[in-house]
Amino acid sequence: MGVALDGRGALRASAHLGPHGARDRAGLSAAHRLDERALAGLGVNPFAGAHTVLFVHAHPDDETLSSGGLILWLVERGVRVHLLTATRGERGEVVPALRDRAGGDRAALTGIRIDELARAARALGITDARYLGEPPARAEDLPPRRYLDSGMRWITPTVAGPVDDAPVDALTRAPEAEVAADVLAYVQHVAPDLVISYDDQGGYGHPDHRFIRAAALAASRTAGVPFVELVEPDAAGAFVVDSSDRLGAVKDALRAHATQLTVDGGDVVHSGGQREPIRTAVGVRLVP
Numbered sequence: 001m002g003v004a005l006d007g008r009g010a011l012r013a014s015a016h017l018g019p020h021g022a023r024d025r026a027g028l029s030a031a032h033r034l035d036e037r038a039l040a041g042l043g044v045n046p047f048a049g050a051h052t053v054l055f056v057h058a059h060p061d062d063e064t065l066s067s068g069g070l071i072l073w074l075v076e077r078g079v080r081v082h083l084l085t086a087t088r089g090e091r092g093e094v095v096p097a098l099r100d101r102a103g104g105d106r107a108a109l110t111g112i113r114i115d116e117l118a119r120a121a122r123a124l125g126i127t128d129a130r131y132l133g134e135p136p137a138r139a140e141d142l143p144p145r146r147y148l149d150s151g152m153r154w155i156t157p158t159v160a161g162p163v164d165d166a167p168v169d170a171l172t173r174a175p176e177a178e179v180a181a182d183v184l185a186y187v188q189h190v191a192p193d194l195v196i197s198y199d200d201q202g203g204y205g206h207p208d209h210r211f212i213r214a215a216a217l218a219a220s221r222t223a224g225v226p227f228v229e230l231v232e233p234d235a236a237g238a239f240v241v242d243s244s245d246r247l248g249a250v251k252d253a254l255r256a257h258a259t260q261l262t263v264d265g266g267d268v269v270h271s272g273g274q275r276e277p278i279r280t281a282v283g284v285r286l287v288p
């Protein structure tokens, strides 16, 4: 059924973007429409008819690294994009050139990362960006709290796992039900058509990614909102958004995260020196 619901379904639905539509669908070029059909691949477009979506991420920079091109694609289509970030990246490393300025003082680094995420969100055209644990992303009967970055270590060169010294306020040490209730509060506040987060491996295994994915899935189920996971473009059933023509805008958003990474040509270089190509295609899949 994937092919039957490809770009044409998306185009029909997109014509109803309504008051939030930033752009008249009919105003897009035929080439653009063909492009969109070609991109649909074999997966069903879960965004057909969506007016508002909510991305749930773990740390500042994840929104851009794993879904920046997709967010730009959605915003271009008049979709309102909300972002909920669980932590402020308190334990993430700092790029070598900025370590003297931002590496030693965790409170200062936290403030810098809040600012960086705000700038990235503006660059991506995000409607509203919030942190988990603070209203409106906090269960009504609970006082505000901050969930801290749990940290990670590499188990293999590409798979992350938990550390032994996650702080007591770490996201992964919080009760799952409390985290899910906070996500639910924001889901109910935003009333999105879709909730989007990582796959069940948290992308590359970061414990915070896996934890917030589980909470986002639970909250979306409770709210009755479909859940979409970010997957590799070659994953079975993936709907793929090619963002290669948005590479410049993705780079602008990436550059906002100056303490976490640098952009070098078509690559992103992480604080630890790991280099990888900037994603130019984002896969998504509806979780049944």
Ligand SMILES: [Zn+2]
Residues within 6 Å of the ligand: 058, 059, 062, 206, 209
């Ligand atoms: Zn992350």
